[in-house]
Amino acid sequence: MPSRCTHLKSVKTDTPNTRGCEECLASGDTWVHLRLCRECGHVGCCDNSKNKHATKHFKKTGHPIITSLEPGESWSWCYVDELDMELG
Ligand SMILES: [Zn+2]
Ligand SMILES: [Zn+2]
Ligand SMILES: [Zn+2]
Secondary structure: OOOOOOOHHHOOOOOOOOOOOHHHHHHOOOOOOEEEEOOOOOEEEOOOOOOOHHHHHHHHHOOOEEEEOOOOOOEEEEOOOOEEEEOO
């Protein structure tokens, strides 16, 4: 079990590309919570949302690290290491 994420070089942005889940906005769908891809700025919906676009984005692109976009939440998550972290 790794105790540290080794993918921090994939953190390239903290600016969301869109104001909501990119795919849900395109299809007119709704979401529960939003997650920001830190490699490309993609915004996807969380695993409590029916479409799970944040996880689908990782599976499609391999971009490992997301940060919660919910107000008051600052945690990040590495899909590869399955590790919680604070990126500060
Ligand atoms: Zn990692
Ligand atoms: Zn979505
Ligand atoms: Zn991405």
